[in-house]
Amino acid sequence: MSTAPVLRMEAVRKSFGTSLVLRDVDLEVAPHTVTALIGASGSGKSTLLRCANLLEEIDDGAIWLEGEEITDPRTDADAVRRRIGVVFQAYNLFPHLTVLQNITLAPQRVHGLSRAEAEGQARELLERLGLGAKADEYPDRLSGGQQQRTAIVRALAVRPRLLLLDEITAALDPELVGEVLGLVREVKDEGMTMVIATHEMAFAREVADQVCFLDGVVLERGTPAEVFGAPREERTQRFLRRIVEAGRL
Amino acid sequence: MTLHKTLPGEDTYVPSERRIARERHRRARTRRATAIAATSTLVVGVVLFLLITGSPGWDRTQETFFSPHYARIALPQVLEGLWLNLRLLAVCGSAVLTFGLLLAVARTLRGPVFFPIRALATAYTDFFRGLPLIICLLMVVFGVPALRLEGVTNDPVLLGGAALVLTYSAYVAEVFRAGIESVHPSQRAAARSLGLSSGKTLRFVVLPQAVRRVVPPLLNDLVSLQKDTGLVSIAGAVDAVYAAQIIASKDFNYTPYVVAGLVFVALTIPMTRLTDWVTARMDRRRAQGGLV
Numbered sequence: 001m002s003t004a005p006v007l008r009m010e011a012v013r014k015s016f017g018t019s020l021v022l023r024d025v026d027l028e029v030a031p032h033t034v035t036a037l038i039g040a041s042g043s044g045k046s047t048l049l050r051c052a053n054l055l056e057e058i059d060d061g062a063i064w065l066e067g068e069e070i071t072d073p074r075t076d077a078d079a080v081r082r083r084i085g086v087v088f089q090a091y092n093l094f095p096h097l098t099v100l101q102n103i104t105l106a107p108q109r110v111h112g113l114s115r116a117e118a119e120g121q122a123r124e125l126l127e128r129l130g131l132g133a134k135a136d137e138y139p140d141r142l143s144g145g146q147q148q149r150t151a152i153v154r155a156l157a158v159r160p161r162l163l164l165l166d167e168i169t170a171a172l173d174p175e176l177v178g179e180v181l182g183l184v185r186e187v188k189d190e191g192m193t194m195v196i197a198t199h200e201m202a203f204a205r206e207v208a209d210q211v212c213f214l215d216g217v218v219l220e221r222g223t224p225a226e227v228f229g230a231p232r233e234e235r236t237q238r239f240l241r242r243i244v245e246a247g248r249l
Numbered sequence: 250m251t252l253h254k255t256l257p258g259e260d261t262y263v264p265s266e267r268r269i270a271r272e273r274h275r276r277a278r279t280r281r282a283t284a285i286a287a288t289s290t291l292v293v294g295v296v297l298f299l300l301i302t303g304s305p306g307w308d309r310t311q312e313t314f315f316s317p318h319y320a321r322i323a324l325p326q327v328l329e330g331l332w333l334n335l336r337l338l339a340v341c342g343s344a345v346l347t348f349g350l351l352l353a354v355a356r357t358l359r360g361p362v363f364f365p366i367r368a369l370a371t372a373y374t375d376f377f378r379g380l381p382l383i384i385c386l387l388m389v390v391f392g393v394p395a396l397r398l399e400g401v402t403n404d405p406v407l408l409g410g411a412a413l414v415l416t417y418s419a420y421v422a423e424v425f426r427a428g429i430e431s432v433h434p435s436q437r438a439a440a441r442s443l444g445l446s447s448g449k450t451l452r453f454v455v456l457p458q459a460v461r462r463v464v465p466p467l468l469n470d471l472v473s474l475q476k477d478t479g480l481v482s483i484a485g486a487v488d489a490v491y492a493a494q495i496i497a498s499k500d501f502n503y504t505p506y507v508v509a510g511l512v513f514v515a516l517t518i519p520m521t522r523l524t525d526w527v528t529a530r531m532d533r534r535r536a537q538g539g540l541v
Contacts, residue, residue: 011265060268073274 006193012061021047023216036204037197039214045197049164085155089167091147093139099150100135103157145176165196316504323505330492337478344414349421377419386412390484409481424466428459468524
């Protein structure tokens with residue numbers, strides 16, 4: 001098993017107009033590990049994920065996926081995105097398709113599976129993750145938690161090499177957060193490489209192998225015990241203190 | 250280069266070699282794409298030109314449709330006629346927007362008390378949207394004078410304009426209604442929960458959002474109305490089309506029609522660009538950015 005990083009970022013810079021969101025970001029994500037990105041709103045967590053998926057063009061620096069530089073202008077962005085799964089904060093399910101159709105769209109239209117193959121695989125995945133009964137429902141008939149779990153299954157159905165999760169529980173009622181995070185735990189146990197932008201500090205602490213505190217740069221990185229237990233940077237300490245005061249850790 | 254300047258919140262920034270190389274590559278790619286586009290446009294243009302001018306009937310066609318002599322005669326008269334089209338557009342356009350909005354609001358009124366108004370508005374839009382404009386024009390322009398009513402005008406311009414308003418209001422009402430119905434019910438709920446009455450909710454919360462959303466399709470209908478003002482010529486009003494017809498029927502040369510056609514095209518282009526611009530601006534404002 002190779003230990004070359006699945007995702008590597010070097011000196012990544014990204015601005016929108018005059019606001020500089022990512023100043024100088026370095027990041028390495030080893031295979032089969034979970035990296036949690038924490039930080040205040042506007043610290044660049046989502047932007048970092050969008051850059052990794054080539055939804056945003058970076059100003060400077062470079063990003064590698066499995067050793068291949070994907071920020072080279074000659075890269076085929078679609079080919080890169082085929083290898084990365086993304087789950088969004090607002091689910092972004094297609095409302096005109098059933099759960100099953102949402103999941104089989106990319107396997108059929110992008111990866112060339114037959115309808116029977118794609119549906120068989122999707123049903124198996126849904127069954128395993130406790131959504132078997134919902135396969136033929138439309139997204140608006142599902143609870144938020146079920147919708148987000150469907151979105152995770154949709155991202156997994158193309159067998160990505162890397163899964164990016166962008167604040168996936170931020171829009172959920174507290175009692176639904178558990179089921180979604182439970183699913184992420186299962187996905188981790190299967191060995192998926194993941195980068196998670198999150199405000200769920202307890203979850204980050206439990207599930208992450210690496211925690212990065214982001215503020216335009218990766219201000220502090222380490223194991224959860226290091227970052228949450230004994231943060232070195234003053235700004236990390238202040239951030240975590242606020243989180244504790246809010247009763248979120 | 251302005252792109253490389255240091256942004257607020259940092260002291261120094263020097264673009265890396267990597268960035269410079271990347272941007273050089275992108276510029277080269279843009280140049281290549283532009284060159285390819287220019288070449289292919291030129292080739293298509295030349296082929297079309299040769300194909301048309303090489304056709305057996307080209308000389309006759311050119312004389313009948315593209316005679317510079319007749320174009321010179323027709324242009325001033327066509328332009329004079331066009332003034333009527335423009336005035337019609339201004340008056341009918343405003344009337345259509347007002348009447349269309351009223352119809353749309355009438356159709357969205359709730360409650361059993363409003364049933365007759367709702368039904369009437371529905372029947373109106375169903376009827377006038379289905380009726381071909383030209384038939385509506387003929388009925389109004391020749392039917393109304395035939396009634397010989399006291400005090401009702403026989404002026405073909407006024408009657409033709411009225412027919413345009415009748416038909417276009419029905420279209421525009423449906424555009425407005427689609428806009429009103431696209432405003433999410435939660436907006437109405439929020440407004441009602443603040444104590445706004447049904448009418449105030451419509452006026453201050455629903456309509457502003459609805460109207461903004463339907464601006465592009467509305468401008469589209471206005472462009473269409475602009476052309477259709479040319480149809481009042483069948484009533485005998487001397488607009489750009491009729492002015493062309495007068496010259497054309499005298500000498501059996503169709504160049505004036507071509508002139509009138511081009512004048513209309515020249516008139517609608519700014520309107521179309523305006524539509525594109527407004528739409529693009531609205532999209533930009535709504536989009537969260539990104540490449541896809």
